[in-house]
Amino acid sequence: VAMAYLAWRLAQRWWPSSLQVISFPVVQLHLNRTAMRASQKDFENAVNQVKLLKKDPGNEVKLKLYALYKQATEGPCNMPKPGVFDLINKAKWDAWNALGSLPKETARQNYVDLVSSLSSSLESSSQVEPGTDRKSTGYETLMVTSEDGITKIMLNRPTKKNALNVEMYHEIMHALKAASKDDSAITVLTGNGDYYSSGNDLTNFTDIPPGGVEEKAKNGAILLREFVGCFIDFPKPLIAVVNGPAVGISVTLLGLFDAVYASDRATFHTPFSHLGQSPEGCSSYTFPKIMSPVKAIEMLVFGKKLTAGEACAQGLVTEVFPDSTFQKEVWTRLKAFAKLPANAMRISKEIIRNREKEKLHAVNAEECSVLQGRWLSDECMNAVMNFLSRKSKL
Numbered sequence: 001v002a003m004a005y006l007a008w009r010l011a012q013r014w015w016p017s018s019l020q021v022i023s024f025p026v027v028q029l030h031l032n033r034t035a036m037r038a039s040q041k042d043f044e045n046a047v048n049q050v051k052l053l054k055k056d057p058g059n060e061v062k063l064k065l066y067a068l069y070k071q072a073t074e075g076p077c078n079m080p081k082p083g084v085f086d087l088i089n090k091a092k093w094d095a096w097n098a099l100g101s102l103p104k105e106t107a108r109q110n111y112v113d114l115v116s117s118l119s120s121s122l123e124s125s126s127q128v129e130p131g132t133d134r135k136s137t138g139y140e141t142l143m144v145t146s147e148d149g150i151t152k153i154m155l156n157r158p159t160k161k162n163a164l165n166v167e168m169y170h171e172i173m174h175a176l177k178a179a180s181k182d183d184s185a186i187t188v189l190t191g192n193g194d195y196y197s198s199g200n201d202l203t204n205f206t207d208i209p210p211g212g213v214e215e216k217a218k219n220g221a222i223l224l225r226e227f228v229g230c231f232i233d234f235p236k237p238l239i240a241v242v243n244g245p246a247v248g249i250s251v252t253l254l255g256l257f258d259a260v261y262a263s264d265r266a267t268f269h270t271p272f273s274h275l276g277q278s279p280e281g282c283s284s285y286t287f288p289k290i291m292s293p294v295k296a297i298e299m300l301v302f303g304k305k306l307t308a309g310e311a312c313a314q315g316l317v318t319e320v321f322p323d324s325t326f327q328k329e330v331w332t333r334l335k336a337f338a339k340l341p342a343n344a345m346r347i348s349k350e351i352i353r354n355r356e357k358e359k360l361h362a363v364n365a366e367e368c369s370v371l372q373g374r375w376l377s378d379e380c381m382n383a384v385m386n387f388l389s390r391k392s393k394l
């Protein structure tokens with residue numbers, strides 16, 4: 001059932017392929033907003049606008065759009081209920097049927113509202129960090145800037161708590177490779193909005209390729225190994241500016257950073273067992289070394305969430321700052337670091353880290369292979385399904 005659900009969640013074949021691209025902030029649908037009435041012309045314009053969307057609004061929104069369109073044009077659901085194995089049509093039927101006897105005019109209005117909020121939500125997400133032209137960076141999920149000797153890689157999916165979708169994994173690898181060669185002295189990873197990152201985007205599990213879940217898990221393990229490898233091999237001082245809560249892989253990777261500065265609002269949570277998964281990011285090796293095996297097991301096996309102060313006491317975080325002065329204090333410090341001789345910093349990092357590199361790559365390979373098996377387990381499938389169907393959060 002879990003597998004069928006996951007296949008259904010992101011099966012996209014029914015949607016025009018031009019829209020099967022990337023993430024997009026999902027918006028609230030105000031089903032009972034009836035104050036203004038959309039004209040037939042407004043509705044037709046909205047329908048055309050949807051066809052021109054360049055980015056995928058996500059399956060939930062697409063289902064809402066589908067259902068509202070059908071309701072607005074045909075009235076209450078009049079299709080026979082599809083069989084349980086006809087997953088895609090069943091999802092569409094469910095969405096339409098859920099609108100019950102909503103009047104056609106209200107459905108039309110809600111459709112128009114939804115389409116217009118899709119555009120405004122895109123604007124608002126880019127307003128979280130003003131002054132940076134996203135397009136100029138060439139990244140969809142990151143904002144990358146370089147000044148004062150610092151390359152800043154900012155995770156930029158604030159409406160999704162900076163969850164790492166497949167595109168973001170690729171873009172981070174690309175940004176790290178570029179930063180390793182640019183003329184900056186240090187590189188910083190941080191998050192836009194209230195979260196540092198909520199970890200792996202759980203919808204990564206839903207886009208099942210023709211080769212099935214085994215192929216998905218195999219590709220996931222290859223991607224993860226390459227991704228973590230970029231952190232192991234990164235040659236310059238790599239600093240995390242943890243602006244808010246951090247979850248999953250965004251926490252485990254911290255063991256590979258050279259300094260970790262955290263706001264006192266940040267928390268550090270690795271709920272792998274809750275998710276039927278196992279540690280990655282070399283944390284099965286770095287965490288016991290950093291904080292002792294028993295403390296590592298508390299986090300990685302029992303999912304204990306640490307406050308910033310606790311993470312600092314355990315050696316995972318270098319220093320904690322009050323949230324009110326966090327950005328100012330940290331960036332002042334980083335600018336000073338960036339003025340130090342770049343080659344000296346690079347060579348010193350190399351001599352400290354290189355001894356462990358081979359071991360870290362071996363750990364990374366082993367963790368990815370174990371996770372590949374975990375992703376196929378019922379425990380993992382059920383946990384992901386529970387999150388996606390909004391039955392559970394961390």
Ligand SMILES: CCCCCCCCCCC/C=C/C(=O)SCCNC(=O)CCNC(=O)[C@H](O)C(C)(C)COP(=O)(O)OP(=O)(O)OC[C@H]1O[C@@H](n2cnc3c(N)ncnc32)[C@H](O)[C@@H]1OP(=O)(O)O
Nearest residue numbers: 026160163198199200201202204216217220248249393394
């Ligand atoms: C076979 C698979 C191949 C995969 C590809 C390879 C990938 C390598 C994988 C590496 C292994 C990594 C492991 C991990 O990182 S484990 C940790 C995973 N993260 C979670 O479990 C967090 C889940 N999120 C939550 O529990 C809550 O969202 C959270 C506590 C973080 C915040 O709660 P809050 O109530 O404040 O906010 P919302 O829940 O309303 O979130 C706002 C929107 O953001 C979406 N969201 C948040 N986190 C995630 C996530 N991790 N994945 C997907 N979406 C996320 C959330 O759904 C909301 O979206 P909507 O507004 O659209 O509803």
